[in-house]
Every structure is written in C-alpha cells, then in structure tokens.
Amino acid sequence: MSAANPTVLTTADLAAMIPSGAKIAVPPDYSGCAMALVKHLMRRPVRDLHVVAVPQAGFQVDQLIGAGCVARVEAAAVTLGEYGLAPRFTAAIRAGTIEMWDATCPAIQSALQASEKGIPFMPHRGIIGSDLLKVRPDWLVIDNPFAERGRRDPIVLLPAIRPDFAVFHAVKADRNGNVWIGIRRELMLMAHASTETIVTVEEIVDTDFLADPALAAGTIPSIYISAIAHEPHGAAPLGITGVYPSKPEELRAYAQAARTDDGFSGWFEAHVSRERELA
C-alpha cells in the first residue's frame, strides 16, 4: 500500500482519532452505523460531540447521549423507529442537558452539498412559516435575487455543514483503501462534505474496486478516506444491507432498558464496560 492510501488501524485507534468537541456526521440506522466504534467512544468517554445526523438519528446517537458524549444534536429526527422514541435523547431534552438543532431532512443534505461544492451556503425551498426558522437563527430568509421583476420570492439560505469527521460502517474496502458503499449514496455525500472520513468495514479484499466500473460506481475513492478498520459485524446489532439483518431482540432490549437512567446504566455495564474486560 502506498503512503497516499488510508491507514488500516484497529477500531480503537480509529475512535481515538475523534477528539472531544468534534463535529461528527453519522448515517441513519439503515445505512451502516459504526456501532462497534461508538462503543470505544463511550468507554473513553469522548465529550461534547456535535452530532450531525444525515438526516435522522437512531440507536447510536441515543447511546452516545446516554453515555454523556454529546453536547449538541443536529437532526431532522431522533427516533428508534419501530422500537419507539429514543429514550436517552428524550430524557436529555427534558433535563436540558443537550443542545438541539432541529432540522428537516433535505436541509441537512443540502447544507452538506454546499460543503461538497466548497460554497458557503445553499438556497432551499419550503421551511418558510415553519417554527424551525424560530429555533434555527442560523437559517436566513432572503428575496430570490433572480425572481421575475416586481415579484417577491422569499427563499431560505442554509449555511454549509462541514463535519470534522464522517463516521460509518461499510461492507468492504479494497487493498488501496477505496470503500464500497453500493447504493448507500448518503455515505458518499458525508465523505465528500467532511474534513476526514473514518470507516469500519466488514472485510478488506485484495483487489481494486476502481478497476471494475460496476463496483466503481458505488465506491468512495480513497481520496476522501482517512483511516479504515477491519471490524466484522461492526454495525451489529443494527444490520447492513445485503450482509446481515439487524437483531430485533437486542434492539428491543436496549429500547426497553434505556427508558430509565438505571436501565441505561445496566445496559452500559453489560454491553459497553464488560466487553472491554473480555476484550
């Protein structure tokens, strides 16, 4: 592997790259969450993260909040989906211990697209008349300067979102550090928009994805990748498309336990603290 290629590290080393106070972009539950890496962040624990959900957050963000790692959540929604409300998020909102930047899905994607293009903001339809504008003073409304003469056309401007790190789990990397994501193109957007991208993968294969056009179309080139770790089942108990499904019993057990402070502590002790001792 040449020096220009991303380094292959352990998942613990990957997690150690993320300092307290970092702004991290994470995918939704269905798109490859680096759940094993998140356990390292919780054990340390990292503090004061600004989490950008692309565009909604689920189990990993709820766990990070419960472990006291998060200062601010920027998201279109935080939910455990069919497993119910995100209990640690809900408790933190009630207690006032996290800052919330409510958004709407396409606003987060568009603000990341601005960073992808290297421009400072993105215009956006809709939103006007939503109370999101009241709670997001960083979002502005201007008159479309290209509107027909004599016609008002108010439009929202969103400042670019530039995460320090995109953090996710993917199916495979090749020997050159290219990461195949298939149809999960939101991961491509996250990688393009973030200063650094760190990825755990199911497998590292001795080939070059870019040599095969069918694979290359779904590949994030190593240009954007800072470091990779080989972590089989790194998304569990969530699933990863085409490789393994989620584990409903484990997810349900978390959703149940995390309803109370004590329940979360018990879950943390069993699934985060103890695994370190066994490791």
Add this chain to the structure above:
Amino acid sequence: MNTTPSIAATTGTAARLQPSEIMIAAIAPMLAGLRHVAVGMQSPIPGSAALLARALSGGRLRVSILGSTRQNAFTDGGRELFECAGQGRIDAFFLSGGQIDGAGNVNLVGVGDISSYPQATQRFPGSFGSSYLYFVIPRVILFREEHSPRTLCEKVDFVSAPGTSPPEVYRPGGPHALVTPLCVFTFDRTRGRFTLASAHPGVTPEDVRAATGFDYDSPAVVPETASPDTATIDMLRGPIAQDIAETYPAFARRVWNV
C-alpha cells in the same frame, strides 16, 4: 391462520373490516390517475394504500417506499426523494404528526411552549422531511391512527410544517385530506380549513365532532366512507399484505397475520 379475510370476502360486507383497512381503502382512491407516489418513514397504512392504488391502476402508478428494497427505485441516496419532489416529479406523499391542527399545521417536534425550546413536556422524534415536502408535493395526505382532541388539536405547539402559506411563498404543494380511523376530512387551501367528507361505517358525525379538537365544516348530511368491494379486500389481504410485509413486518403481522 387468520380466517377473517375469507369470511369478509365471501359475505362482501364491511362488518369485519379493521380500522387500518378502512383507512387504506379510503386513501387508495385519492391516488387514482397519479404518476408517482412516495411513502416516507413509519407509514405502513399509506404504503399499503399506495400499493393498492398501484394494483388498481394496472401497474401504471409508480410507488416509491422509503425503507423498502423492492419498492424503491432511488439510486442516489437519501437526498434523491427530495430532489425528485423539488422538480415536481412526485404527485403525492403522506404525513402524520404528533399534533395536527384545524389549519392543517403539522407538529412533529413536541408538546410545550416554544419559548422553552428545546425543552418540551413531550418530545416527538422531529420534523423529518415535512418542512419541505409539504410545500412541494401537490397532494399531501395526512393520516393519524389516534383520532382524539389531543392529537387533532385547535393549535399545534410547534409548526414543523404550515398548512398554508402567504401568496408570495413558492408553494405548489400542501394538504389534500386527513384520514383517521373515524373519518375522512378534505382540506380547502384557500380557506385553510378542513371539511368532514365522510364518516366510516358505524361512526356518526357526532362521534367525529366529540373526538376532534379543532373546528371544521360539515355538510348537513355526512356520507358514509365507501367500503371496499370484495375484490379489493381480497387484493389487500393477499398480494398487498405480502408486499408491505417486506418493509413493515410488524404491521403486516398485526393486521393480516402474515
């Protein structure tokens, strides 16, 4: 083995229809003649209605269900739905809300005084795509499985997406109807008000009034929501139930035992 389908199918009555089936059958005709319908997250009833409408259209209607692998042709990530909608390529969509008010405003953020934001007496997940899609998709159908004064309230505590907008605001889209287990309301965008269009079998207009927290218009005689015919019920309980189970297994099991 669930024997309910065959009984209802052979008798052809709506007596054994479940509330979610009435809702699905009420939504499906609203999609007739459209080109492309999209279904968002946590929307099993709209998803079933869209698949039913596609079957009734002879396959001409395109249906995109988020979270589905088989019923989803998008290939450019989470943003593609929104960009497709922004161009006017999506004709109908579905929204629910923790609160929906009589002006068609939808609240997906929380209950409590907005001046204390982000603290809330009850926090909902968040606005998802509503603050955008409500503006750009021509026919947005609201649905809510709990029909109560708490959920269908006079005024939402937080506007995730407004029901109407001033004339200068670009807005080809907006609310079309609101479907609940009790009734169907239609929405008048000029007046910014709901009208009771039909009450489901066994539900009286008085029941609807008592369960609804907002004021709305009502005709002197309120029609009964049309019940699906036997062929439609068979289709719903057969192939549609199988198809929606891919994305919503828990829902399909609860309603149809598949």
